[in-house]
Amino acid sequence: MDDGPRVGLPSNEHRAICLYSPAPGQPRCTNTATIHILTDDPHYGPIALPTCDDHAPIARAAGTHLLEHHHEGWCGLPGTRWVHEPVNRCELDDSGPNRTFTTVRTSSYHVEQQP
Ligand SMILES: [Zn+2]
């Protein structure tokens, strides 16, 4: 295992706040989330990471970066999905039959810190 940032345990946080944590069990960032990042994690699969501007570079490196958009509207709320097309945004999952959906869940993530 490398010591770069990685996706942490799933979160039930639905407020628009950054879920970066410097290490497992450490207090999380509480900045307002400004960016919603979709990443592909080897363990969790496609997963959405809410992040502030400061921690966006870390969130982008926590897995295979797929998409991102401004954190707004339905982002991070229960019962929503990440829509790839025709627009890259989060919507309620009953919003239409002919869209390409990716079911995602919100997760916290952390950076492993080596001594
Ligand atoms: Zn942050």
Ligand SMILES: [Zn+2]
């Ligand atoms: Zn979103």
